[in-house]
Amino acid sequence: MSRIPSTQALRALECFARHGTVRAAAEELSLTRSAVSHQLRLLERDLGFDLFNRVGTGIELTARGRQYARDVRAALVAISSSAARNAGRGLSGRLTVSCTPGFAAFWLAPRIGAFRVTCPDVDLRIVTPGRLDDVSNPEVDVFIAFGTDAMANGEVELLREVTFVPLVSPGLANRLGGIKSPEDILRADLLHLGDTEDWQRWMCAAGRAPHEAKRGPVFADMNLVYAATLAGQGVSMGDEFICTAAMESGQLIRVTEIEIQSHNAYYLAIPARRQDLAPASAFRRWVRDAILGQQG
Incomplete structure (x- = not known):
């Protein structure tokens, strides 16, 4: 095909490939299941090759569909990362991130240089809480907690089960x-x-x-x-x-x-008082893109 497929359809495919069900993809995208199914059907039609096998009342990716979904994921990550790099230029100030000791040592520390490239002028501080689900420190701008999504007065999103x-x-x-x-x-x-x-x-x-x-x-x-x-x-x-x-x-x-x-998962939480802080938003985008790239 000569034209680029719909971005919404590509996002629907990427979400479906990660979760394996239309229902989970619809929840992540805040769409109805019928809307996601419609996007997937249109994408398959426009591409001209089979993305899915029909299994009972559900669908699963074909081998070609899995490969295409991996390519789409890589492209979406590249686009998002480029946007984050450019958006991060000019950002400054202090950003304090609280995350669990294991996440800090084994996931964040080996990758922190990539965020520094994205936001070189942000003064980053990493702290670890005494409790894995603690989101109470008033000095913290972004929390990465291991627990549930129960946090009053904040914006919370699932990072990884x-x-x-x-x-x-x-x-x-x-x-x-x-x-x-x-x-x-x-x-x-x-x-x-x-x-x-x-x-x-x-x-x-x-x-x-x-x-x-x-x-x-x-x-x-x-x-x-x-x-x-x-x-x-x-x-x-x-x-x-x-x-x-x-x-x-x-x-x-x-x-x-x-x-x-x-029973728990990794959640990213930004307190209500910090939701307009540009470095916090940039860090959230970077973490989300890095985890998405790891899943690819």
């Missing part, structure tokens, strides 16, 4: 002669954050007794959990999202395909 998976260091895996099953995991210490609940839920998902999770040290900080994991002190119930880079580099190994969905 989270699954937990067992993670181990290559060193410990080698010392144990390999670690691939729930039985293998129980030959090592279990590392916990706050309490043993996540490991108990995982044991149930793995067909094991929940009381088997009640072993190993409990830490008050996620950084301590990951430090102990990297040092080969045991197996942790890791946040798959923020540990992606560590898994891709081989620092951490996912033990099994068994996983559990977290």
Whole structure:
């Protein structure tokens, strides 16, 4: 085709590809399901090739559709990032961001240079709260909290839902002669954050007794959990999202395909008194684009 497809249709495709359902895409885009379905049908017609297979009453992407959706996502991220870079020029002042220790250390810190390129004149301060869902600090402009979307007097948006998976260091895996099953995991210490609940839920998902999770040290900080994991002190119930880079580099190994969905998620919140702060809006756009690019 010679003309560029509708941007709204491309956004509908990108959302559908990420969520896998028309309903979830419609919720993110604040559209009706019929409107999203209509956009997808028009896009498929205009492109001239099949994007979807019909499965019962639903649809799923074809192999060609998945590839096209990846290309669309990359293009949308590039467009948004370019806009953010240009919008960030000339912004100045102090921006204080509060985020959980694990998110700060494993996701934000390795990427913070990219935000500095976008907004070089913004004086950025990163702080970590004592509680993962704390959004009460009056000096903070942007919160990235791990919890629910319940925040009075603020603008809140979902950044990423989270699954937990067992993670181990290559060193410990080698010392144990390999670690691939729930039985293998129980030959090592279990590392916990706050309490043993996540490991108990995982044991149930793995067909094991929940009381088997009640072993190993409990830490008050996620950084301590990951430090102990990297040092080969045991197996942790890791946040798959923020540990992606560590898994891709081989620092951490996912033990099994068994996983559990977290009851909580990462949310970005801007207090009502800060919603007109231009650096806060720029930071929100940058984080959203970076997470979208990671999902691609």
